[in-house]
Amino acid sequence: MLLEALAQTFLPSTCAICGAGLPWRGSRAGVCPTCWAGVVPHAGPTCAVCGNPEVEAEGPCLECRTTPPPWRAAASVGAYDGVLRELVLLFKRRGRDELAAPLAGLLLAAWRRSAWPRPDAVVAVPMTRFRRLRRGYNQAELLAQSLARELGVPFEHALRRRGRGTQVGGARSDRLRLSAAAFPVRRAVAGPVVLVDDVLTTGATAAACTRALKRAGAGDVYILTIAKTPQPGRIP
Ligand SMILES: [Zn+2]
Ligand SMILES: [Zn+2]
Numbered sequence: 066m067l068l069e070a071l072a073q074t075f076l077p078s079t080c081a082i083c084g085a086g087l088p089w090r091g092s093r094a095g096v097c098p099t100c101w102a103g104v105v106p107h108a109g110p111t112c113a114v115c116g117n118p119e120v121e122a123e124g125p126c127l128e129c130r131t132t133p134p135p136w137r138a139a140a141s142v143g144a145y146d147g148v149l150r151e152l153v154l155l156f157k158r159r160g161r162d163e164l165a166a167p168l169a170g171l172l173l174a175a176w177r178r179s180a181w182p183r184p185d186a187v188v189a190v191p192m193t194r195f196r197r198l199r200r201g202y203n204q205a206e207l208l209a210q211s212l213a214r215e216l217g218v219p220f221e222h223a224l225r226r227r228g229r230g231t232q233v234g235g236a237r238s239d240r241l242r243l244s245a246a247a248f249p250v251r252r253a254v255a256g257p258v259v260l261v262d263d264v265l266t267t268g269a270t271a272a273a274c275t276r277a278l279k280r281a282g283a284g285d286v287y288i289l290t291i292a293k294t295p296q297p298g299r300i301p
Contacts, residue, residue, distance in 0.1 A: 082151045094163040096152070103148040104171065115268065116140045116293050134268055135275040139288035140179040142171045145264055149292050153263050157204050169211030172261065172289055181287050185256030187213035190274055191226040191248065209261035223281050224248040224274060243269050245276035258283040265290040
């Protein structure tokens with residue numbers, strides 16, 4: 066009881082997402098148990114290649130059959146919507162790095178659902194030095210490190226990211242220009258590799274990183290993200 070009273074004195078007292086009082090039990094990283102329970106994982110089939118949930122049956126979607134991406138498979142916890150979106154924004158914009166462990170727990174569950182082979186390494190989508198210095202951390206790296214610990218495999222700083230460039234919110238033309246050359250190899254890898262990012266949007270970053278990882282020696286690359294945005298051009 067004393068511990069509980071002390072904790073309530075020093076920890077934030079309201080949920081960072083819904084604003085309700087934070088109960089002692091079940092709250093994690095300043096988010097209440099009701100909000101954590103509100104995370105909606107993908108239900109039903111997803112495209113085996115891009116993780117798109119808007120498909121009729123398991124197997125590659127039309128887009129993946131016509132222009133297959135360089136990675137072997139992609140999966141995410143759920144759609145970039147509702148509580149999951151709030152959690153990603155909180156983690157990314159407001160520097161709640163204590164969210165890394167519970168979010169990596171969600172990634173682990175998504176990894177298990179996917180039935181992929183055990184990776185030889187977990188890597189993260191890198192950030193430019195400029196952005197990293199300004200922010201103080203790379204959120205994808207925190208997720209990847211935490212996931213690697215859970216899986217009992219090494220986390221590798223396999224890639225660097227060139228330039229001062231922005232990623233989220235960058236101009237569409239910048240995203241399209243993104244190539245593997247933007248991600249120089251920092252360290253060799255081998256075997257199957259899981260590449261972690263927070264959100265899979267157009268897939269341009271994941272594709273460029275996959276090509277760079279193959280140059281670094283990786284076998285199959287598997288993309289694992291917290292959330293997936295709807296396919297571009299489709300109505301959400
Ligand atoms: Zn809440
Ligand atoms: Zn697909």
